[in-house]
Amino acid sequence: MNEPYAGKDAGLFLLTLASVPGLGPARINAIITRFGYQPDLLRASADVFLEVPGIGRSLAEEISGFLSGSKRREEEEASLRQYEELDRHHASLGTNFAPSSPDQPKEI
Numbered sequence: 859m860n861e862p863y864a865g866k867d868a869g870l871f872l873l874t875l876a877s878v879p880g881l882g883p884a885r886i887n888a889i890i891t892r893f894g895y896q897p898d899l900l901r902a903s904a905d906v907f908l909e910v911p912g913i914g915r916s917l918a919e920e921i922s923g924f925l926s927g928s929k930r931r932e933e934e935e936a937s938l939r940q941y942e943e944l945d946r947h948h949a950s951l952g953t954n955f956a957p958s959s960p961d962q963p964k965e966i
Contacts, residue, residue, distance in 0.1 A: 864895070867895075868895045869937075869941070870934065870937050870938070870941070871895055871897075871900075872886065872890075873933070873937040873940070874900070874925070874930060874933055874934055874937065875889060877924075877929075877930075877933040877937075878920065878921050878924045878925070879920060879924070880917050880920055880921075881917075881921065884912065885910070885912055885913060885917075888910045888911055888912055888913070889907070889910050889913075892909060892910050892911075893910075899925070900925050900926075900930070901925070901926060902922060902925070903922055904918040904919040904921070904922040904923075905918070906918075906922075907921050907922060
């Protein structure tokens, strides 16, 4: 496996997952919990996503198809534009999935 994403790349990875139809916060959290921020997931087969609790065959195929297709590249470009806008305002993207996040918000 490749080195896990970190920093801005991890944020882009989360934004990409959030763009997949049918993936909400709970399923994204389940994917991150199971695999971490692994770049290899962007090329993973549907069978890989079946290892995640709460993801069935249909959704696994949707995820794999989305991540391997041109739609993902469009979403990544949109995410990069969002990051540029954050940088312009000296802001950053925070998530509750980061290991450095306080425990209480993770429980909500």
